[in-house]
Amino acid sequence: EAGVVQSPRYKIIEKKQPVAFWCNPISGHNTLYWYRQNLGQGPELLIRYENEEAVDDSQLPKDRFSAERLKGVDSTLKIQPAELGDSAVYLCASSLDWGISTDTQYFGPGTRLTVL
Amino acid sequence: SQQGEEDPQALSIQEGENATMNCSYKTSINNLQWYRQNSGRGLVHLILIRSNEREKHSGRLRVTLDTSKKSSSLLITASRAADTASYFCATDGGSYIPTFGRGTSLIVHP
Numbered sequence: 323e324a325g326v327v328q329s330p331r332y333k334i335i336e337k338k339q340p341v342a343f344w345c346n347p348i349s350g351h352n353t354l355y356w357y358r359q360n361l362g363q364g365p366e367l368l369i370r371y372e373n374e375e376a377v378d379d380s381q382l383p384k385d386r387f388s389a390e391r392l393k394g395v396d397s398t399l400k401i402q403p404a405e406l407g408d409s410a411v412y413l414c415a416s417s418l419d420w421g422i423s424t425d426t427q428y429f430g431p432g433t434r435l436t437v438l
Numbered sequence: 439s440q441q442g443e444e445d446p447q448a449l450s451i452q453e454g455e456n457a458t459m460n461c462s463y464k465t466s467i468n469n470l471q472w473y474r475q476n477s478g479r480g481l482v483h484l485i486l487i488r489s490n491e492r493e494k495h496s497g498r499l500r501v502t503l504d505t506s507k508k509s510s511s512l513l514i515t516a517s518r519a520a521d522t523a524s525y526f527c528a529t530d531g532g533s534y535i536p537t538f539g540r541g542t543s544l545i546v547h548p
Binding site: 326362363364365366367370378413415426427428429430431432 | 480481482483486526528535536537538539540541
């Protein structure tokens with residue numbers, strides 16, 4: 323079974339440039355998460371999708387970040403324009419469902435973003 | 439903000455020794471999870487313990503939960519060099535959404 327796929331694995335851009343990350347969750351997983359992980363820290367949730375509906379997006383900086391999950395499968399996370407402080411690893415995860423029945427989130431390898 | 443905090447921040451042991459790391463959290467939870475992250479790799483789920491459970495085992499892993507003290511511990515027995523990684527606890531704060539701590543960096547020397 324294929325795991326969570328993310329691309330690109332690495333991205334280097336100059337500040338004020340746009341950048342997009344792509345995530346393909348495990349087949350059949352209804353819930354998709356985007357996290358940001360700064361160096362030496364744990365992941366912080368940016369947004370959670372239940373199928374194609376975005377919920378729990380309170381940590382998403384909406385002035386520059388946007389996300390979408392078309393047809394409830396793949397998802398993209400976009401930053402426009404990028405700032406130096408956006409340098410981090412962006413992790414995508416998926417789970418079968420959420421709530422009391424949720425046992426496990428499966429994480430992708432992440433995209434390491436460097437903003438110069 | 440980070441709900442759970444792991445302790446110690448760093449741990450260095452010899453192969454074959456046991457490793458214990460702790461997690462403290464602030465608000466009531468439905469469940470607590472432990473994850474491992476190897477250098478340059480994604481997070482891997484290790485074990486989930488629900489608020490009505492006190493102890494769970496998985497192979498060489500033993501997790502305890504004390505809801506009265508709002509704390510959990512992860513014990514890795516007979517550690518191996520391959521156990522070298524960062525270990526994170528994630529609590530859901532009652533919302534089923536995991537909030538991760540800063541992690542414990544474990545180094546196991548061969």
